[in-house]
Amino acid sequence: MLKVDSIVAGYGRTRILHGVSLNVPKGGLVALLGGNGTGKSTTLKAIVGLVAVQEGQVVLDGRVINDVPAEQRASLGLSLVPQGKEVFAGMSVEENLLMGAYHRRRDRQGIASDLEGVYQRFPRLKERRKVNAGMLSGGERQMLSIGRSLMARPSMLLLDEPSAALAPRIVEEIAEAILGLRxxxxxxxxxxxxxxxALDIADHIYVIRGGRIAYEREVGDGIAMEELQEFYLGGQEH
Known part of the structure; x- marks a missing residue:
């Protein structure tokens, strides 16, 4: 469904990505791993059009979308859940969710159905639907960020570090929710x-280091945590 082909991208004259390539098959769950400053978030931003691709191609469903503006990529089915559990703190949980369907605001019946679907997937959000989002815990904010993206009816969801700064129990809940999305x-x-x-839920993993893909492997294909950590932390490219 998505093919990232040798993309080069960055900010101003600073290049962050140096020929990144990866593939995400339709219905698949692919993980891009790496430490801080390796180019993970920049890769997502390049895919959704928030960072310009200087070289290479981003191909969605067989269509090169390099020149498609970010707001139009959303209408093609791409939705980004950004890092940091970003929410509209002064708005209620339900108002935040409805913002995700803003471009569909005339489809009242469909929006109501999708809202109920989000509440079924995340019952805690239904319990707190009238509470201002700024009052939520970190885990609840992450659920809200995912739910808001679902309200756009995407065909492909990009999630930027959904487990960051969350307690292990909440990480398990988020992982289960992500599997449910697939x-x-x-x-x-x-x-x-x-x-x-990533190893628990992904079908395929890539490791990015220094703006380049250093390692990739199908999960379950004899992959060992020790081997993965070697490429994650440094070592020979594979």
Whole structure:
């Protein structure tokens, strides 16, 4: 569904990505792993159009989308859950969710149905639907960020470090929720530093280091945590 082909991207004259390539099959769950400053988030931003691609191609469903503006990429089915559990703190949980469907605001029946679907997936959000989002815990904010993206009815969801700064029990809840999204038919690209979580839920992993893909492997294909950590922390490219 998504092909990132040798993209070069960065900020101003500073290049962050140096020929990154990866593939996400339709219905798949692919993880992009790496430490801080390795280019993970920049890769996602290049895919959704928030960072310009200087070289290479981003191909969605067979269409090169390099020149498609970010707001139009959302209408093609791409939705980004940004890092940092970003929410509209002064708005209620339900108002935040409805903002995700703003471009569909005339579809009242569909929005109501999707809202109920989010509440079924995240019952805690339904319990707190009238509470200002700024009052939520970190885990609840992450659920809200994911739920708001779902309200856009994406075909592909990009998640930027959804487990960051969360307690292990909440990480397990988020991981289960992500697996549930794949059951809905969504295609998922997950950016993470949490190696264990990625190995638990992903079909395929890539490791990015210094703006380049240093390692890739199908999960379950004889992969060992020790081997992965070697490429994650440094070592020979593979």
């Amino acid at each position: 059951d809905l038919g969504l295609t998922l690209l997950l950016v993470e530093q949490n190696v264990g979580m």
